[in-house]
Amino acid sequence: MYVPHFNAWDDQAAIRQMVADVGSAQLITTGPDGYPLATLLPVVWRGETVIAHLARANKHWKAIGADQPALLVVTGPQAYISPGWYAAKAEHGKVVPTWNYSVVQLTGRATVHDDVDWLQGAVDELVEHHEGHRDARWRTTDxxxxxxxxxxxxxxxxxxxxxRVEAKAKLSQNRSEADRDGVVAGLLAEPSPDAHLVAEQMRVTGGVSR
Known part of the structure; x- marks a missing residue:
């Protein structure tokens, strides 16, 4: 992944929290014909391991050999950035549109599990991850x-x-404080919930990757 130094994100706790909050990832592997295969999966990342599952009817899993390299892409909030929001537009006009986003890429080796007991444990962990905060949580035993x-x-x-863990937070860190303030204001005026989340990320980081 291309990561300019000002977009590098190395806060491991925050990276793991984003993956937990998103709760899903695009699994990308190479098929026997050399072409990439991709499937969006619910995931749980614990320690140095990610667990997931996919439909048996999805032929993707049959193309995954033992210890095959795999890429998981977890995408956070993202939004279009208008050059009209920059203070620099009024100063010299040398501005163009861009896209702000956060993304985590996890690279490793994949193993397929077809054992019902292993699957029971994986599904129970996934359910607990999403139901644990509820007063009336659902369990598979229900x-x-x-x-x-x-x-x-x-x-x-x-x-x-x-x-390998690679993370990027592209949040206008390379712009001036006035430009960043304009971007935050512009994003908050947008109807998209994702735009508001990107604005909040920019406020938290202060436009500086952490």
């Missing part, structure tokens, strides 16, 4: 055991041993 076991047979598990 459904008939036979039904759950049948559902587990319709999916295949995936475990990625993470070898």
């Amino acid at each position: 459904a008939p055991e036979k039904y759950i076991r049948g559902q587990l047979r319709a999916i295949v598990g995936l475990e990625i041993a993470v070898e």
